[in-house]
Amino acid sequence: MTLLAFNKPFNCLSQFTPEPDSPAATLADWIDFPGVYPAGRLDRDSEGLLLLTDDGRLQARLADPKHKLAKVYLAQVEGEIDAAALAALRAGVTLKDGPTRSAGAERVEEPDWLWPRNPPVRYRKSVPTSWVQLTLREGRNRQVRRMTAHVGFPTLRLVRVAVGPYRLDDLRPGEWRVIDG
Template sequence: MSDASRLICFNKPYGVLSQFTPEGRWRGLKDFIDVPGVYVAGRLDADSEGLLLLTNDGQLQARISDPRHKMEKTYWVQVEGEPDDAALAALCAGVTLNDGPTRPARAQRIPVPAQLWERDPPVRFRQSIPTSWLELVIREGRNRQVRRMTAAVGFPTLRLIRAAIGPYALEGLAPGNWRG
């Protein structure tokens, strides 16, 4: 194998951990990626989907995952309810969570993402409560931060998909597939 730096973009499905080894009911990355010497750069919860980056380059891994570098992370968030302008303004200003205030974010309502795939299992559906989609861009990565932010403004997250990390994006990558 060459010493060349390698970066893998992986569309992590729901129910897969950000590690190679499975645990309990969750699958591991080894079910999808058989590339020696690469490591996850930043985490994504098992119940979240979307872009996960892996690399064999320690400096690149630090640049991607270290909050000091403030690399933007873009999420598509399906929430329960229909956030109003006040909720979006609160997200943009930064909300206070139990571990302190978040940095200001960019938040906007979006239509259902065009390239969206079905989730297995499907998101719970309640006929009496509408859902809507937001695009949320943050520059930090606290534990379950996006979910806690939307809950703090009164709109719980039902589905969370990371669409991009800095210049790296899903760009039509199907769940369970990778490129790089």
């Protein structure tokens, strides 16, 4: 069994094959390790920890929400996120596809270890930003972005830092490492 931790860069698809007419990079542009496949997904415009494995059962366990592995995200949001928005995120919000489970949500400072995004997040002098750490135990399409927008603080940048016991640690964008099992 092989398990890789990969720091997926911005504008990279969570797949090895390109999409027609898409300029986005793929995992094949970064990972030269045959036989591994992503366990879960990150959107093209999200960054951070993506796990890959050659073990189908492990892949299912890591990706399937019924196993309730905590996924930890750092989100830069538009505006100064407040206690009411954080409380709503913690309680769970109702999106178009139904209510979300309760989530861990706390305001944090921008991490000093975080790399600059390329291209940078749009800067507007009149609109401040803040950071929130979210811990989810489900994985809907674009869930973090939809949740923060629902409480009035749209996500500008999203970085996944952990999946269950696996952490991004010091991997830089585009770097990967084998995790000893």
